[in-house]
Amino acid sequence: DADVTQTPRNRITKTGKRIMLECSQTKGHDRMYWYRQDPGLGLRLIYYSFDVKDINKGEISDGYSVSRQAQAKFSLSLESAIPNQTALYFCATRGLAGGKDTQYFGPGTRLTVL
Amino acid sequence: GNSVTQMEGPVTLSEEAFLTINCTYTATGYPSLFWYVQYPGEGLQLLLKATKADDKGSNKGFEATYRKETTSFHLEKGSVQVSDSAVYFCALSNSGGSNYKLTFGKGTLLTVNP
Numbered sequence: 001d002a003d004v005t006q007t008p009r010n011r012i013t014k015t016g017k018r019i020m021l022e023c024s025q026t027k028g029h030d031r032m033y034w035y036r037q038d039p040g041l042g043l044r045l046i047y048y049s050f051d052v053k054d055i056n057k058g059e060i061s062d063g064y065s066v067s068r069q070a071q072a073k074f075s076l077s078l079e080s081a082i083p084n085q086t087a088l089y090f091c092a093t094r095g096l097a098g099g100k101d102t103q104y105f106g107p108g109t110r111l112t113v114l
Numbered sequence: 115g116n117s118v119t120q121m122e123g124p125v126t127l128s129e130e131a132f133l134t135i136n137c138t139y140t141a142t143g144y145p146s147l148f149w150y151v152q153y154p155g156e157g158l159q160l161l162l163k164a165t166k167a168d169d170k171g172s173n174k175g176f177e178a179t180y181r182k183e184t185t186s187f188h189l190e191k192g193s194v195q196v197s198d199s200a201v202y203f204c205a206l207s208n209s210g211g212s213n214y215k216l217t218f219g220k221g222t223l224l225t226v227n228p
Contacts, residue, residue: 004157033215033216035218040220040221041220042118042203042218042219042220042221043158043203043216043218044218045215045216048215058215090157090158092158102160102163103160103216105150105157105158105159106157107156107157108156108157
């Protein structure tokens with residue numbers, strides 16, 4: 001089973017709709033992240049959380065909100081989706097692997113806003 | 115602030131060719147440096163990393179050396195395979211602790227032809 005899962009994997013929605021993207025992890029990591037990927041722009045950090053009570057804005061948080069419901073769950077919401085939020089969204093966790101600090105990525109959610 | 119600049123793609127090579135993908139960075143302090151790979155339809159996977167100057171990260175035939183004097187972390191492979199076709203991201207993080215965040219380059223698409 002995957003360590004970091006995201007649902008849905010694909011979503012098409014309309015402008016103005018509220019959308020929630022969910023992320024779950026079985027790594028037991030405290031740190032979780034949401035990124036968006038756009039062609040030619042790489043990955044940009046939207047929000048990150050260091051524990052259930054600690055939520056921080058990333059470089060492009062406008063138009064997004066997050067909720068850390070539990071250590072294992074970190075959801076991203078678009079309160080009123082707009083077309084320029086069409087992107088591939090990745091959730092990630094951070095922790096140790098073989099003694100090395102490593103970030104683990106989910107498979108991504110492809111969101112299209114019409 | 116931190117930034118990562120990597121060579122623009124796409125890069126197209128024949129099987130067994132030599133690969134170099136350039137990456138330079140700007141950062142305060144002593145960042146850790148990473149290369150991530152994204153295969154078609156998948157999330158990002160850590161390919162290799164280096165945490166201090168002159169360290170060499172290596173994995174699956176890929177190598178990159180942390181060069182503080184030139185602020186570079188170029189990715190190399192002596193003989194690429196078709197299965198290496200993917201998008202490659204250079205990234206850096208600050209030195210860790212509670213402020214850990216990854217900053218990504220824009221990605222370089224590599225296509226290897228038989």
